[in-house]
Structures are given as C-alpha cells and as structure tokens.
Amino acid sequence: MLPLIPDGFPGSPIPCATLSKARGKVCAPVEAKSCLWSGRTCHPDDLRSCALTGLPIYFSFATTNRNPRLQPLVDLLDGIKRTTDGSAAWEAVTTKVSSALGGARCRVEAAVLSPDRQHLAVCSEVRTLLGFRVRQAGFVYSIRDRSIVGRIAQGRRASKEWLEAGS
Numbered sequence: 001m002l003p004l005i006p007d008g009f010p011g012s013p014i015p016c017a018t019l020s021k022a023r024g025k026v027c028a029p030v031e032a033k034s035c036l037w038s039g040r041t042c043h044p045d046d047l048r049s050c051a052l053t054g055l056p057i058y059f060s061f062a063t064t065n066r067n068p069r070l071q072p073l074v075d076l077l078d079g080i081k082r083t084t085d086g087s088a089a090w091e092a093v094t095t096k097v098s099s100a101l102g103g104a105r106c107r108v109e110a111a112v113l114s115p116d117r118q119h120l121a122v123c124s125e126v127r128t129l130l131g132f133r134v135r136q137a138g139f140v141y142s143i144r145d146r147s148i149v150g151r152i153a154q155g156r157r158a159s160k161e162w163l164e165a166g167s
Helices: 071-077 087-100
Strands: 047-049 056-058 105-113 119-128 133-142 147-157 162-164
Antiparallel strands (some): 047 056, 147 162
C-alpha cells in the first residue's frame, strides 16, 4: 500500500499517493493533476475549472459559487484589489493582451502574483470605439513563457461587481 502523503514526498524512491483534502479520497501519482495557479500537484477531485479562464485551479483558490472562478482574478476585476505585483512585466503583458484583442488600446490596472511566482492574474483596461467604450479584461499571464494562458475574459464593472460581456 502507498503511503498517504498529501503533496507527495520529493526525492522519495517510494511512490506516494495524493490525498484529496476536500473528500478524503486517494489517487495514484500518475492520476494527480497540477493546479496552474499554485503549481501544486493535487488530487483531480480538488481541482476546479475556472469559468473565466478555463484553467485548472485548486479549490481553495476558487470562488464557492456554481461557476468557480479564480478568486484573485475576481477580486481584481471587481476592483476590490489594486495590487501592483509583477509591474516589471506589465509592458510585455500590455503588448500581449493588445495583440490578442485585435490591437485594442490596453493598460494594466492591477495584477496579483501566484503562490509559485510563475503566473500573474491580470486586470487590464481595454478601450475601443475611439476610447469611448471602456471594458476590463481578466486573464492569467505566464511569466516564464511570456504568454497569456487560457481564455481572456472581457466585461465591464457595474456598481458592485464586474459583469462578463454577454452575461
């Protein structure tokens, strides 16, 4: 029987099982999946698919509603947080998101660095129609790969929260 070590045991010659923190289930190391936001290897049942980006995230980083979303990204889009993590990369991030959105004028408003320091959750202001229409775009940027990972969610801020376009 495999030892029950929640996040594996680096360097161990004995294969370790991954324990689900949410449900108490165990899986084999080959069944374990990686959380994109934290880089953590975890039980597949503990992962949620972010409704905004489509990326796999560990349940503790997800909102608790029916459509789980990456909580740090939601906080940025709602305007609750205005952190300036990773500001050295903002110029490159702006270029990437502008290109991905067909050349729209963009400006990074805020960003949060992931626990493993490999990704940024980014809220960007997007101006279209000669700058009269302002929207926010939310996405995850890979610092190592210098690219946007997953889907770019676009919408606008309402009085109390950010609303995705088309919702």
